[in-house]
Amino acid sequence: MPVIDRASPEPLYRQLAAVLRARIESGELAGPVPSIRRLHEEYDLAEVTVRQALGILKTEGLIVTSPGRGTFTRPRR
Amino acid sequence: MPVIDRASPEPLYRQLAAVLRARIESGELAGPVPSIRRLHEEYDLAEVTVRQALGILKTEGLIVTSPGRGTFTRPRR
DNA sequence: AAATATTTGTACGTATGTATG
DNA sequence: GCATACATACGTACAAATATT
Numbered sequence: 001m002p003v004i005d006r007a008s009p010e011p012l013y014r015q016l017a018a019v020l021r022a023r024i025e026s027g028e029l030a031g032p033v034p035s036i037r038r039l040h041e042e043y044d045l046a047e048v049t050v051r052q053a054l055g056i057l058k059t060e061g062l063i064v065t066s067p068g069r070g071t072f073t074r075p076r077r
Numbered sequence: 078m079p080v081i082d083r084a085s086p087e088p089l090y091r092q093l094a095a096v097l098r099a100r101i102e103s104g105e106l107a108g109p110v111p112s113i114r115r116l117h118e119e120y121d122l123a124e125v126t127v128r129q130a131l132g133i134l135k136t137e138g139l140i141v142t143s144p145g146r147g148t149f150t151r152p153r154r
Numbered sequence: 155a156a157a158t159a160t161t162t163g164t165a166c167g168t169a170t171g172t173a174t175g
Numbered sequence: 176g177c178a179t180a181c182a183t184a185c186g187t188a189c190a191a192a193t194a195t196t
Contacts, residue, residue: 070160070162
């Protein structure tokens with residue numbers, strides 16, 4: 001079953017943020033994070049929704065984005 | 078001249094956030110804040126853009142939103 | 155050096171759902 | 176029941192920065 005549950009009352013962007021947060025904190029996703037387009041394809045969510053999820057993680061300080069380069073995890077201390 | 082300058086390199090949503098922040102901090106906008114639709118009409122910006130501006134002010138703790146009720150300023154300390 | 159591709163940023167439009175009055 | 180207001184989600188287009196060929 002897909003990690004994103006469209007039947008859940010939990011908003012998709014928050015579900016995705018939770019999934020990515022887990023992948024980052026587990027260390028599975030260190031360094032470069034898949035591009036927005038890539039995540040859009042991988043999770044079958046609109047790019048806007050992916051952006052919203054990344055926005056949460058950015059606010060949390062888990063990732064940083066750089067136009068033209070990509071998205072990167074921030075070293076956790 | 079309109080407060081929002083489309084020729085400026087400053088993003089529209091940040092311009093609007095700045096304008097609203099000023100209106101709030103000056104005390105002109107205490108209590109209820111005009112609805113998203115109202116701001117959309119007043120500043121001739123897409124509703125999405127207005128939401129983005131309000132999102133900033135929400136993160137800053139200047140306003141709170143309540144579905145079905147509206148947007149309200151938060152007492153500043 | 156130049157053109158192309160990739161990636162994030164900004165902005166608009168639309169539809170539907172949920173909460174409140 | 177109806178109107179209003181915010182929330183979520185999809186789609187699209189173009190700009191700007193960077194990387195690649």
